[in-house]
Amino acid sequence: MNYNADEKGYYGEFGGAYIPEMLYPNVEELRQNYLKLMYEDSFQKEFNQLLKDYVGRPSPLYFAKRLSEKHGCKIYLKREDLNHTGAHKVNNTIGQILMAQKLGKTRIIAETGAGQHGVATATVCALMGMECIVYMGEIDIARQAPNVARMKMLGAEVRPAKSGSRTLKDATNEAIRDWINNPVDTHYIIGSAIGPHPYPDMVTRFQSVISEEIKWQLKEKEGRENPDYVVACIGGGSNAAGTYYHFLHEPEVGIIAVEAAGKGVNSGESAATSALGKVGIIHGCKTMLMQTIDGQITEPYSISAGLDYPGVGPMHSHLYKSGRAEFYSATDDEAMAAGLELSKLEGIIPAIETGHAFAIFEHKKFKKDDVVVISLSGRGDKDLNTYIDYFKLA
Amino acid sequence: MSNRITLKLKEDKKLLSIYFTAGYPSLNDTVKIIEDLEKNGVDMIEIGLPFSDPLADGPTIQESSTAALKNGMTTEILFEQLRDIRKTVSIPLIIMGYFNPVLQYGVEAFCKKCQEIGIDGLILPDLPLDVYQDDYETIFKKYGLINVFLITPQTSNGRIDQIDSASDGFIYMVSSASVTGSKSGFGQEQENYFERIAKMNLKNPQIVGFGIKDEETFKQATKTAKGAIIGSAFIKHLTAYGTDKTNEFISLIR
């Protein structure tokens, strides 16, 4: 089976470009050019140089000894948290800002949930001297205050999304509306492996550096390129897509996705899309989607703003439906506990999104010799306020 | 029987079409609004099936959609409200909405229901041309529904030709690069665009939408186009004056 996008952007039955005609010229321009541009030698050279000198790649693959002892398997951490700006998001924004420049765009818009993608976008806009507008749900602005401040310092304008659930979904709606209103000079840097084709494929390719590095790093450490499992948390699915990419067609590598169960999958306050969703259309693509029987998109919930999204990228819907990946979900409490455990055992405070991936040990027992690579997608600095409130640290 | 849209387009006049969101201001206003619009000489109506995430709409239609959903509007209820509409109303009726609610209802079931009621066409902005042609065109045709496509000032001539040949009613000409309800008045850019399209001699007539709000914009839009669609301005009128003053709104247009 093929797990990559076909020419029209379909992963099995999922994907495509369900966009209003107003977006057609922009999306079509991107579709026709993205592969050609991103594999030009000059593009690759600049991209790789920036990833190395500016982002600090390769990010380490770290053997987590104490965590491994605790959970009875060999755990490696892919340290995306050590990237400049503190998460995997910057891999994609570096790629897309170069793409925007090649396309002659002068104005950048983005949506953000946790603020990590907003910060990563504001950062590359500062780097390239481009105008930057970030849409962010009102609720997320309140719960991710440090990242709002960072974006402002970096020169971006943060515009609150005040409709609907006032979180990531609505910020994305507002960004799309902005793009409709500004079709000529603006590039929309989508922050996850979602949206109309070619976005899921493009974002996945920019993030695929994660699994590319895992391969040679693991070879150095374990004498083999393929782990037994790769594990990642899924919001829209960009860190997961990048972590899985070079293993998708390696059947001996188990692929594990962890979604946000919020207060429990059946609590009515959850973001566990694979468990609660049905096939539908959101933000221009056909994918698994949390919705009412009537096709109205429902409001998800998670303690982590970055996973608080009612859909998943189309690649992940396909991995789920085809059975290629195992899907689990972790509650708020499980994710917070896993984050605390990682802090205490390894001296690494993860983002709350990332904490969900580490809650996998609550749900799955690994064998002693299993090599398990976990995507440590981001650091916890932005979440300190939530950690303080939750663990009564103050 | 010929489709009512086709017949209406043959009339020797400029057409006024009105959009409203079903279930707004109150859940059960749908039939009254439609009947009043026809009584006041409106030529065609777009009945908005509300959606939680209307990407192509500005704040006015978004807010009316949110309110309609809060009022309890559903696809099933809308169909129920419209069940006997053809006993009192004879102008063309179009359902306008986003694709996901149609997909969830089942595209064929939705189209069948539309035919039973006497709906003449659908406007689903996020159902793209190629997907329509590959997967749904035969179903739409089977139930006698005209599918209406949009074009914008950014749509290339090649694409417009494609859309023209895929259409068999009218082309919905979005007046400017914008979501609904956001521009005030038309400038030189619109004039040029209207003229460019007029010169293309398309087989389908064009009806202009987005940004029409009064007599002046209606006249400008219909100088070359066959008609114009008013949405946000009518919703604002409903918000301000309720459902009893439709005549006043229409008399300000023509």
Ligand SMILES: Cc1ncc(COP(=O)(O)O)c(C=O)c1O
């Ligand atoms: C640290 C971190 N991990 C994961 C995510 C979830 O996004 P994605 O599923 O695209 O990786 C986010 C989103 O903000 C994030 O900040």
